Amino acid sequence: MSTTGAGVPVITLTEAELDRHVTHGPTRGLLAGAGLPAGTDLLTFSPLHTHGLRTLADAADGPFRVADELRDRLVIGELLNPAGMRRESILLDGGTGELTTAYLFATPRPRPFAPSLDTLLRFAAVTEELAGLRGRFASLAGRYGPETAAQATRRLLSLFEEGADGEVPPYWKAAALIRPLALVAGPGTASGLTLDVPARLLDEQFGHGRVSRFEEVDFPATLTHEPTRRFLRETGLPEEAVLFHADTDVPLPTLREYAADECTGDGSLGELPAHADHLIRLGRLVEDNSVVLDGRTGAVLAFSEPEATLHPLNTDVSTLAFTLWLLHHERTIDEHLGHELTTRAYDHLAAAMLHTLSAVDPTAPPPGPDWHCWTELLQDERGGAL
Template sequence: MSTTDTGSTAITLTEAELDRYVTHAPTRGLLAGPGLPAETDLLTFSPLRTHGLRTLADAAGGPFRVAEELRSRLVIGELLNPAGMTPESILLDGVTGEITTAYLFEPSDPRPFAPSLDTLLRFAAVTEELAGLRVRLATPAGQFGPRTVAEASRRLLALFEEGTDGRVPPYWKAAALIRPLALVAGPGAASGLTLDVPARVLDQEFGHGRVARFEEVDFPGTLTHEPTRRFLRETGLPEEAVLFLADTDVPLPTLREYFADERGGDYPLDELPAHCDHLIRLGHLVDQNSLVIDGRTGAVLTFSEPEATLHPLNTDVSTLAFTLFLLHHERTIDEHLGRELTTRAYDQLAAAMLHTLTTLDPTATLPETAWHYWTEILRNAPHGSL
């Protein structure tokens, strides 16, 4: 095995290394010639550098764990799933050149991925271009919104269908339908927040009359972060979304006021955070979690009642709104894909959603975030149960 420096380090294999495993001529040419990138935004081939070519039977711990027809598949890489998710291996059929994926603890259930290595690299490249597109659009003339999302999804699906004769694997369907959602809102140049989320985006997604917009009288005096006040007045939050129910019946209470007045004193106030008068409750999440905002900074957090602990949730209300939009949009996936992606390949859908979320809001990846509600929900939810 060797590496070639062409601006980035490529992984190549010698003819002698390939002779034992790979007979498919185009695949041999790619592996012995241009080679494979060690890592992209979506996947890594670095296991080749660590282990060399090895069969699925060897990688999974022995031939008795792998069906006979799968034993000779070659483990050449892994999908780069978000932290905490089990790595999914990329497998090569050395005779046909076909690419599949499988978990090494469950190697009898491979999933289609691409008809060839060359196609796989093209699919990965165009999907990664979305990140570059967002950067290029981050100008005063940049175009964001539902139309931009729809066009990006349309182009990706068309390319994937062309490359797979119309039989697009679930991973790439998720890439086409979920990852472009990062283009629904532009950088927060006007709002003073992370994102400029147009009010019409929430109205279109959740329905007119189902987005709560607050008035000045609804805000406690400790909500002093003006961009947050403006967002809640002009853009608002959905009254009800996946896992979230907003407080709309009364003026927004501080965390102390909520437990003292709304809960009838059934929670010990001395277990509340010391700065609870600056934490404004926007609503609640499942599992006895209050969704609160720090009135001084605009940061969005969860307060766990059983544990009496605060955890970072979103950078601000704009990325909270995007998260609720993303989770709600996932509910519409069935009508595009049937049940395949939200059941058998839900883990791949969840990975795409987490990647899209962290593209716009890095809260889950920050060193101070030891536990993150959205991440735990997405990666641990039973198939299609959100």
């Protein structure tokens, strides 16, 4: 096995290593010739370097029974899911060249991924072109809005359809329908926040009269971050969204005021943060969790009431609004597809959603292994986030 190439690390296999495992001619030629990139932004073939060419039966050796028809599938890579998500393995059928995905640490249930290695590499490459707005997506650079996102989706979906005879596997369909949504709102050059979110975007998604906009009298004195004040006045937040219910009883309370009002009798929110007077409650995220913002910086956090702890949620109110819009819009998409994504590929959909959030908001999700609220909520299939 070789892991070096001209400028780009690649993994190639010798004829002896391929031996009887890979009989499909084009696949065998690629693996022994040009080889596979060690990794892309979406997936890695590093298991080949670490473990060599091994069958699913060998890789999943343990308490999980592998069906006879799957035992000879070859484990060649892994999907690079956002931090905090389990990695799914990429499996190769050495006789046909077809690729599927499956989790090794459960009873393997392979799902379609790509008809060939060559097609898989092209799918990954065009998805990376979208992320960098280059190549076939270069014309979209500097353009934002729902129509730009729709154009990117149509282009990406057509490229996938060409490579899969019109039958786009769920992973790539989720990528085509969700990842371009990062182009809906542009960078915050006018708002002074992370994103410039047009007020009409929320009105069109949630309905007129269902977006709360605030007046100066509604803000506590400790909300001193002017871009946040302006956003809440002019753009606002949905009164009710997936997982979120806004505080419509104005004025907005500080966390200390909210605790004093809520904790009567034996009730208690535990020991409040020292800067509770600078934390303004915007609403409820899920049961026993509040969405609060730091009035000095505009940072948006999740406050766990039982544990009296704070966790980063979004960079600011503009990315909070985008997240709530994205969650609501995803449901519209999935309903149009007859709930195909949530029933066939919930984990792939959750990964696409988290990739999209991380493309526009550095706080969601973080690059490291730290606990993150949106990562936990979107992975919870039973929790109803998607």
